[in-house]
Amino acid sequence: MRITRQLKSMLALLIVMLAIWSGAQGEARSGEDVYDDSCAKCHGWIGSMIKDAPRTGDTETWKVLQTKGLDELVNSTINGFGEMPAKGKCTECSDAELKAAVEYILEESR
Numbered sequence: 001m002r003i004t005r006q007l008k009s010m011l012a013l014l015i016v017m018l019a020i021w022s023g024a025q026g027e028a029r030s031g032e033d034v035y036d037d038s039c040a041k042c043h044g045w046i047g048s049m050i051k052d053a054p055r056t057g058d059t060e061t062w063k064v065l066q067t068k069g070l071d072e073l074v075n076s077t078i079n080g081f082g083e084m085p086a087k088g089k090c091t092e093c094s095d096a097e098l099k100a101a102v103e104y105i106l107e108e109s110r
């Protein structure tokens with residue numbers, strides 16, 4: 001009887017730990033994190049010179065690109081565009097994370 005009760009509470013603890021763990025795993029990363037990990041190497045200061053990518057912070061360039069609309073820019077990011085690789089090579093990134101990264105670039109380029 002006592003053993004069963006202990007087992008039950010251990011099982012409950014295990015379930016709680018699993019729930020916390022899977023929650024942490026599934027949490028979407030911020031646009032800034034995705035950008036730093038996957039986009040900065042081409043869209044940052046040095047990357048933009050080497051890779052000829054529109055530089056983050058270049059207000060004029062992004063003002064023009066933004067006329068395509070956010071959806072189109074996100075679409076280019078997910079599927080690739082010209083020299084820009086699909087998903088910025090972040091194969092594990094979700095569409096929502098990629099969208100957040102585009103929004104981050106636009107935010108930094110106002």
Ligand code: HEC
Pocket residue numbers: 034035038039040041042043051052053054065068072073074076077081082083084085087088089090098101102105
């Ligand atoms: C390997 C280099 C590289 C990486 C990594 C990269 N980009 Fe790009 N990106 C480019 C280049 C080059 C262009 C310009 C493409 C063109 O105009 O032909 C571009 C263009 C874009 C555009 C404009 C697309 C359009 O429709 O004009 C967006 C938005 C963009 N990148 C977002 C991102 C985001 C977000 C990431 C990270 C998830 C990322 N890029 C990662 C090289 C890269």
